[in-house]
Amino acid sequence: MSTVRALIASSFAQRALGLLTRSRLHARAGVWFDRCSTVHSMGMRMPIDLIFLDAGFRIVELRTDWGATRIARCPKAASVLEVASGALAQLQWRVDDQLCFGEPKSISGQSATWCSMTLTSNEASVR
Secondary structure, three states, rough: OOOEEEEEEOOOOOHHHHHOOOOOOOEEEEEEEOOEEEEEEEOOOEEEEEEEEEOOOOOEEEEEEOOOOEEEEEOOOOOEEEOOOHHHHHHHOOOOEEEEEEEOEEOOOOOEEEEEEEEEOOOOOOO
């Protein structure tokens, strides 16, 4: 089962910074932006993969190896999951795949809330 552990970018600071402060990221970790269809990579120190999701957590668009100083927009998206470049190749997620949003969890001593995004049905496997 392919799962990503994602920081829920809910505060203004978390949404503004996203992955800007990171120089690397674990392949199964990311940041999830709810109510978002446009992201930027201005000031990023590493390339990322972008997963655009509709309101039901179905993948509607993917962008791989998204470098610095770029803007990505997907009008069909209700949220965006940012992961390390190359993670999509490992996860084997495809457009139309359905993800399940895990129960948000706070970690003791941290102000951040985390969730898991897990592939529940892989449309590519039935094609």
